[in-house]
Amino acid sequence: MEKLEGKPLRTLVNVAQLLKEPVGSIQSHDISGIIEEEVEGSIEGKIKLIRTNRGVLAQGKLTVEVNLICSRCLDPFLSPIGFTVEEEFLPTVDVPSGLARSLSEESEGFTIDVDNILDLGELIRQYTLLNLPMKPLCRPDCTGIKEAN
Numbered sequence: 453m454e455k456l457e458g459k460p461l462r463t464l465v466n467v468a469q470l471l472k473e474p475v476g477s478i479q480s481h482d483i484s485g486i487i488e489e490e491v492e493g494s495i496e497g498k499i500k501l502i503r504t505n506r507g508v509l510a511q512g513k514l515t516v517e518v519n520l521i522c523s524r525c526l527d528p529f530l531s532p533i534g535f536t537v538e539e540e541f542l543p544t545v546d547v548p549s550g551l552a553r554s555l556s557e558e559s560e561g562f563t564i565d566v567d568n569i570l571d572l573g574e575l576i577r578q579y580t581l582l583n584l585p586m587k588p589l590c591r592p593d594c595t596g597i598k599e600a601n
């Protein structure tokens with residue numbers, strides 16, 4: 453495996469200010485860093501946070517460079533995967549536990565916690581996993597495991 457260099461990705465964004473702004477307000481965030489979860493890799497891109505009437509819409513284009521294992525020759529290789537994200541984050545209603553009810557409870561969506569912190573980590577993780585190739589190849593014409601002489 454190639455050693456990844458760089459800072460861990462920061463994924464927590466405080467949207468308290470954005471939530472006070474009128475619908476349609478936009479905050480831009482540069483995304484850059486290293487992810488080390490089910491998949492390891494580096495990530496680059498921009499995410500726009502847009503105030504909606506219900507919460508905050510995260511929209512952006514990301515490129516993740518992940519360490520994959522070639523499905524033919526089993527060699528590790530780095531592969532860039534580009535994708536766009538679009539998900540709405542809904543605020544959690546701060547009520548005593550037991551009576552807890554979040555606006556987004558009916559749909560298992562993304563939430564903004566009671567401290568107005570929005571976590572892009574889960575969004576990035578889900579989209580990365582969704583966009584991983586089923587049968588990664590180190591190159592299109594990979595001939596597979598070399599026969600030992």
Ligand SMILES: [Zn+2]
Pocket residue numbers: 522523524525526527589590591594595596
């Ligand atoms: Zn290969």
